[in-house]
Amino acid sequence: MPTLYHHPMSPASRFVRLILSEYGYQTELSEEQPWENRRDFLTLNPAGTLPVYVDDSMRALCGATIISEYLDETSGIMKRDRRLLAEDPFQRAEIRRLTEWFLQKMEADVTRPLVRERIFKLQMTPDQGGGAPDSKILRTSRSNIRQHMKYLSWLAGSRPWLAGDRISYGDLAAAAAISVLDYLGEIDWSDAPSAKEWYQRLKSRPSFRPLLAERVRGVTPVSHYADLDF
Known part of the structure; x- marks a missing residue:
């Protein structure tokens, strides 16, 4: 296997x-x-x-x-x-663009620093870089969340799915990043109703269930993390 x-x-x-x-x-x-x-x-x-x-x-x-x-x-x-990539070359390019946005740009701006400070450093030894979270990094990352959520909300409110008429790699990349931030309680869903409705649809898919059931040692998820209707 x-x-x-x-x-x-x-x-x-x-x-x-x-x-x-x-x-x-x-x-x-x-x-x-x-x-x-x-x-x-x-x-x-x-x-x-x-x-x-x-x-x-x-x-x-x-x-x-x-x-x-x-x-x-x-x-x-x-x-x-x-298929999670479109047949049309231009549509495939848009899917790849959004996939890169959420797995690279959002990762650099928000997800990687928050996960490192709030999760990884708790499990790392001092020699590995473990220790208390850096408050400056947390503030910067949290400030960046707002801009990314505005963009996600615009996409979700403008199209049936983020890259067009069908679910695609773009949706899965965005949902993968958002699910990590949501686990940590870092998203204010009251400011992003379009993004929330889109994310509820993703959370309801069978492929999402194993992610919602997972827990990380020493870090309890936000109370609504596994709720489909939150």
Whole structure:
């Protein structure tokens, strides 16, 4: 059975998990602590980043973008109206743009610093960079959330799905990032009704259920995290 090396609070890992579930893959999950730099994991991915997908032939694919393109070419292209990348080249480009936005720009501006300060540093030793959260980083990241939520709300209010008429990688990438921030209680949904309605639709999909059931050691999710109607 293929294996996905992941961390439950990694948006990129969650994105790939959602794709695998939407396409009906059976995959073994192996939780990786990326700050530990395990030798065996670095053998799979010298960059030490998540996620890493290892297929039945023990071939490793590293990174959410690479994995998602591979899954589209080997499975998605045969799904027709369930394909998560569009047939039209321009539409595919828009889906890729939004996927990059949420997995790279939002990751750099918001998700990565918040997850590191609020979760990873609690589990890291002082030698690994663990310790108390940096209040300046938290303030900056929380300020950045507002701009990203405004953009997400505009997309959700302008289109049936973020990239167009059908659910796509763009929606899954955004939902993966938002779900991590929502776990931490960092989103004020009262200011984003369009985004909230969109996210409720994503949360209601069967592929989302394993994410909503997960818990991270030492960090309790916000009370509405697993609620479909919140």
